[in-house]
Amino acid sequence: MEARLAEAQPPSFQLGAWEAVNRALAPRTVSRASVINFLKKMAAEGLLWKDEVLGKGGIKDRYKSVAGVSDSEENLKYTLKRRVMDSLLRELVG
Numbered sequence: 703m704e705a706r707l708a709e710a711q712p713p714s715f716q717l718g719a720w721e722a723v724n725r726a727l728a729p730r731t732v733s734r735a736s737v738i739n740f741l742k743k744m745a746a747e748g749l750l751w752k753d754e755v756l757g758k759g760g761i762k763d764r765y766k767s768v769a770g771v772s773d774s775e776e777n778l779k780y781t782l783k784r785r786v787m788d789s790l791l792r793e794l795v796g
Contacts, residue, residue, distance in 0.1 A: 715765075719741060741765050749778065752764070
C-alpha cells in the first residue's frame with residue numbers, strides 16, 4: 703500500500719488517497735477505513751506528515767510525504783529496513 707501513496711501526492715486528503723489506492727489496485731479494492739488507518743499509523747511513525755484542515759463538513763486530515771523518508775518507494779523501503787534493524791539491535795544488545 704505504501705507504494706500506492708505516491709499517486710496521492712502532493713498533500714492529499716484521505717478520500718484522495720483512498721481513490722488513488724483503489725485505482726492502482728483495480729480490479730481489487732481496499733476499504734476506505736483500511737486506507738485511513740494505514741495513513742494514521744504512517745503519520746504516527748513519522749513516515750508521513752499530517753495536517754488538520756478546517757473545511758466544509760469539519761476538520762479533515764491532509765497527508766504528505768516526509769522529505770527523504772517517504773518521497774519515493776526506495777527511500778521508504780530503506781527507512782523501514784533501517785528502523786527494523788535498529789530495533790532488533792537494541793533488543794539484542796540492550
